[in-house]
């Protein structure tokens with residue numbers, strides 16, 4: 626091995642990385658710190674076998690829906706590569722069928738699709754130095770887990786056509802909702818953790834359930850041995866953090882609007898009404914907040930600007946937000962000086 630691309634990432638990126646990440650991921654300070662530690666380890670190569678082999682880093686992000694797992698994976702990619710398109714993402718819910726492992730590694734000789742190769746093996750061959758995200762792995766067919774085990778163990782995957790593809794420069798991120806629900810007596814989903822519990826309780830129950838799942842349900846305790854230390858549990862989005870997410874979403878939106886040509890401000894009372902609408906239900910975490918901001922701000926604002934034929938640059942103020950079956954806003958024109 627001649628050059629290690631991980632060693633060439635500027636240290637200052639990671640030193641200032643903490644702030645970069647925390648601007649995007651609100652709360653979750655435990656998860657952010659743990660993630661950055663693993664990234665630092667990947668960069669220094671400490672703990673890596675000198676013979677190479679295993680992936681440069683492996684993390685398993687667990688937690689409720691909409692709390693920043695995928696967002697953190699994207700953010701780490703932008704931090705390392707300056708570009709979030711540099712990550713390779715697989716939505717594992719698309720890999721739930723029995724033979725979907727063939728889509729990842731390619732079909733064996735004589736089968737349809739043999740000539741195209743596998744989506745994963747092709748991607749890694751093209752970009753060995755990358756972040757690979759396997760999103761929502763609990764939805765994948767269990768057979769795919771055996772492929773992952775091969776990657777985690779040896780850092781090698783044999784493609785359908787028999788070539789060996791190496792993961793030694795790859796940083797692998799799994800995300801999963803495992804441990805948030807447990808199957809009830811008749812197969813129904815029962816909450817294993819709730820926002821009423823402390824983060825400590827959530828963390829230990831989620832870890833316990835993940836362990837049980839790999840050992841008893843999947844019968845793959847080996848996988849757990851590979852990722853055990855790198856399971857990062859995310860907390861629920863709690864009211865204080867929800868407020869921060871809301872404010873940053875609204876501020877960013879107004880900034881975007883301004884770059885599109887309109888200066889829009891919002892009265893304090895309008896913002897508070899909007900806040901109430903957006904934060905009334907936190908069960909979908911930040912994703913729920915985003916959806917509400919869309920319904921109660923983005924749509925009515927677009928409508929109001931459109932209806933006014935606001936084509937030239939203007940200054941406006943959102944005076945009030947009026948909730949309803951479809952929320953509307955009072956948008957007043959401000960005289961530019």
Ligand SMILES: Nc1ncnc2c1ncn2[C@@H]1O[C@H](COP(=O)(O)OP(=O)(O)O)[C@@H](O)[C@H]1O
Pocket residue numbers: 649650651652653689690691692693694695696697800870910911912913915
């Ligand atoms: N901790 C957070 N800080 C800031 N935004 C968040 C956070 N959690 C969720 N969001 C917002 O919610 C959306 C969905 O979050 P995501 O990371 O995709 O959820 P999941 O944990 O299910 O992967 C993100 O695009 C982001 O806008």
Ligand SMILES: [Mg+2]
Pocket residue numbers: 694695696760800
């Ligand atoms: Mg996600």
